[in-house]
Amino acid sequence: MVSPISSSPVLTQDELKKIAAYKAVDYVESGMVLGLGTGSTAYYAVNRIGELLKQGKLTNIIGIPTSKKTEEQAISLGIPLSDLDTHPVLDLAIDGADEVDTYLNLVKGRGGSLLREKMVEGACKKFVVIVDESKMVKTLGGSGLAMPVEIVPFCWNFTAKRLERLFSDAAGCVAKLRVGDTGKPFMTDNMNYIVDLYFKGEMGDLKVVSDEILRLAGVVEHGMFIDMATTVIVAGECGITVKNK
Numbered sequence: 001m002v003s004p005i006s007s008s009p010v011l012t013q014d015e016l017k018k019i020a021a022y023k024a025v026d027y028v029e030s031g032m033v034l035g036l037g038t039g040s041t042a043y044y045a046v047n048r049i050g051e052l053l054k055q056g057k058l059t060n061i062i063g064i065p066t067s068k069k070t071e072e073q074a075i076s077l078g079i080p081l082s083d084l085d086t087h088p089v090l091d092l093a094i095d096g097a098d099e100v101d102t103y104l105n106l107v108k109g110r111g112g113s114l115l116r117e118k119m120v121e122g123a124c125k126k127f128v129v130i131v132d133e134s135k136m137v138k139t140l141g142g143s144g145l146a147m148p149v150e151i152v153p154f155c156w157n158f159t160a161k162r163l164e165r166l167f168s169d170a171a172g173c174v175a176k177l178r179v180g181d182t183g184k185p186f187m188t189d190n191m192n193y194i195v196d197l198y199f200k201g202e203m204g205d206l207k208v209v210s211d212e213i214l215r216l217a218g219v220v221e222h223g224m225f226i227d228m229a230t231t232v233i234v235a236g237e238c239g240i241t242v243k244n245k
């Protein structure tokens, strides 16, 4: 069901992200252990949680950040933090996504944080994903944009070529090493590299593709989040849509 947002004519993508994020924070209750996502959409949710804590409308929250950047943001907002060693089961995580398909499978990691996100969000009882409508796709990888894979730096080119070869019979893909602002390889929080896969066609069975990628030595994790989201909140020009698994 679509709930109307407002009568204002055109909302920016950032405004839509904020609307989805605020809606997701309605799911947060005092006393929860929360997974704090990463990216420009999750940023709004983390800010809102900090604001509600400050106002005393939320109490006893413990946050588990999914990146160093989110950790810094949470510390600046005074959100108490912990980790998966101390809190192996989380009540709820809120995070953005780069793509969401019709079955609520996701592509994540275009901002570089997929490994910690997958660890934290895989340990949550509920995982609420927040997106603006531009992220909705029919099939993952179908947007022609990157599907990130975190790999170890050792002989990265060898691993990138093996990733390309995995798809040479079916979809076909080009693997590109992600480069940071300095012109050097982008480094994840875990001191790994990212190879972005650009598919020429549909990936096929996501679980099969996932297993094949993870079987390659040198691969740490990929950005497909299959069967993980329990709720997706989509903010669009016509309103908010909440999709539940």
Ligand SMILES: O=C[C@H](O)[C@H](O)[C@H](O)COP(=O)(O)O
Binding pocket: 037, 038, 039, 040, 041, 042, 095, 096, 097, 098, 108, 109, 110, 111, 112, 113, 114, 117
């Ligand atoms: O690595 C980044 C994360 O997976 C983000 O959650 C994802 O890229 C979506 O980011 P944004 O909300 O900025 O579009």
